[in-house]
Amino acid sequence: xxxxxxxxxxxxxxSEKIPIVVVLxxxxxxxNVGSVFRTADAFLLQSIYLCGFTPQPxxxxxxxxxxxxxxxxxxxxxxxxxxxxxxLRDEGYKIFAIEQAKGSISLQQFxxxxxxxxAVIFGNEVSGVGDEVLKFCDGCIEIPQLGMKxxxxxxxxxxIVLWELVRTRDPLSP
Numbered sequence: 001x002x003x004x005x006x007x008x009x010x011x012x013x014x015s016e017k018i019p020i021v022v023v024l025x026x027x028x029x030x031x032n033v034g035s036v037f038r039t040a041d042a043f044l045l046q047s048i049y050l051c052g053f054t055p056q057p058x059x060x061x062x063x064x065x066x067x068x069x070x071x072x073x074x075x076x077x078x079x080x081x082x083x084x085x086x087x088l089r090d091e092g093y094k095i096f097a098i099e100q101a102k103g104s105i106s107l108q109q110f111x112x113x114x115x116x117x118x119a120v121i122f123g124n125e126v127s128g129v130g131d132e133v134l135k136f137c138d139g140c141i142e143i144p145q146l147g148m149k150x151x152x153x154x155x156x157x158x159x160i161v162l163w164e165l166v167r168t169r170d171p172l173s174p
Contacts, residue, residue: 012072017046018166019117021088025081025133026052026124027154034065035155036122041069043166048073049088049119051081065155081121085136093119097129097140098161100150104140107161112169120161122154 007015022040027033033055040048050056056077057063057070078084085095096110098120112118121137123129134140143152143160152160 009068009072012041012044015044017044018169019093020045020162020165021047021049021093021117021119022158022162023049023051023081023084023088023119023121024054024154025121025129026127027054027122028125029154030055030059030061031065032125032154034062034067034069036158037062037066037069037073037075039155039159039162040073041066043162045073045162045166046117048075049078049081049084050075051078051084081130081133082136085119085121085133088119089136091117093117095119095121095137097121097123097134097137098143098157099123099129099134099140100142101134101140104142107141107143107164110141110165110168112165114169116169118165120165122158125154 022036022045024033024036037048055062062070088095094116096118120141121129121133123133141161143157
């Protein structure tokens with residue numbers, strides 16, 4: 001690990017985070033949840049909010065894919081995603097759903113400024129982000145897709161979106 005220049009758990013917790021909160025609303029797969037934890041750790045994100053029936057740590061199936069990221073990434077649980085979004089709005093976050101919707105912004109055209117605090121919502125694997133949750137959003141971000149299928153697994157979508165947001169906001173330095 002020393003050769004890879006990886007942070008310890010304490011170093012991670014004390015590091016300045018990129019002000020992105022990932023909101024997972026009614027995600028059914030523990031593997032998807034674990035994968036998003038791992039991605040949030042990789043990009044040093046602020047936190048994850050687990051909402052609705054989204055599984056919560058500790059659980060061995062979450063840990064299986066998170067590989068310890070549940071110990072580094074701060075997370076909170078909310079029974080209702082709208083309560084999470086109200087709190088985020090009060091804390092000055094801009095809120096965007098990752099969803100194919102009328103008027104959505106293509107990911108490569110989305111602008112995330114250095115001083116912005118951003119919350120991104122990923123919805124249920126089958127039904128997406130719910131209408132009630134969409135009412136709290138400042139907009140929707142869409143991943144361009146060129147093939148016949150127009151959906152991605154949530155862990156893949158989260159990896160693409162979060163990397164692009166981190167990359168364009170604050171390019172990683174060696």
